[in-house]
Amino acid sequence: MVIKPLSYFVEICKTNLMKQLLYLILILPLLAMTPPNKEAKQRKVVEAYVHTLLNTDEEILNIYENEDIQQIFPSFKLTRTYTKKEIDEIKESLLYIKQILQGHRYKILNFKEADKKLKTEGGAVASDRGDVYYIYDKDLKGVFFQAAVVVDDDNKIISIAIGMCFNPKRLCFLYL
Known part of the structure; x- marks a missing residue:
């Protein structure tokens, strides 16, 4: 008795419209159940880095x-x-970031989000070795670009911003 309705269902699915409907109903929800993506892990x-910095x-x-x-x-x-x-540059940079962010509300921004907010300052700085993340200070309503970090595919921080470089003026990163 189960075979007859199943075969009927197969016949209905032979039409293009029904195939598309079946795809939308059955397949798309499965695609939505993917594990957390790379960006979420990074x-x-x-x-965790910012939390450790602020609480140390x-x-x-x-x-x-x-x-x-x-x-x-x-x-x-x-x-x-x-x-x-x-080591002194790293220490100085970390203490400066801690001092600026202490007691402020913040949000982690990826490169695209930071680039939108930094358009007037020339845009965000990209890296060819990993993904750059910036900190947006919600209280000061600005991107704290000196606190930028680069995260690699292994979800490790491989570089931190250590301040501004001159000739030309740009954000300097120390690759760990």
Whole structure:
């Protein structure tokens, strides 16, 4: 008894309109049930980084060695040993970001979102090594571009903005 209605259903699906309707009803909901995408995972990494930064005492952020960086920020993908000058730049940059964002509401922006908001300043800076994420300060209503980070496909932070460079004037990144 089940076979007859099933065969009838198959005959109905032979028409183009019914195929399209079947596709819309049965297949599209399955496509919507995909696992979280790459961007959502990367946003979580950036959110964890900012949360750790804002909730870490300034004394702990006084980084002296490469191992200290990795212990405080496990999401950083360190690829080399840093000089004292570079560690000081990292420390200075992190303390500045913490000072600016402390007590403010913020939102993580991907490259496209930040580029729309930064059109008047020349647009957002892209990276060929990963996806750039910016922090939008909801209280100051502006993109805090000096807090930008680059996240790779392994969901690790591979670069942080360390301030402005001159000749030409642009945002400088330190690749970790």
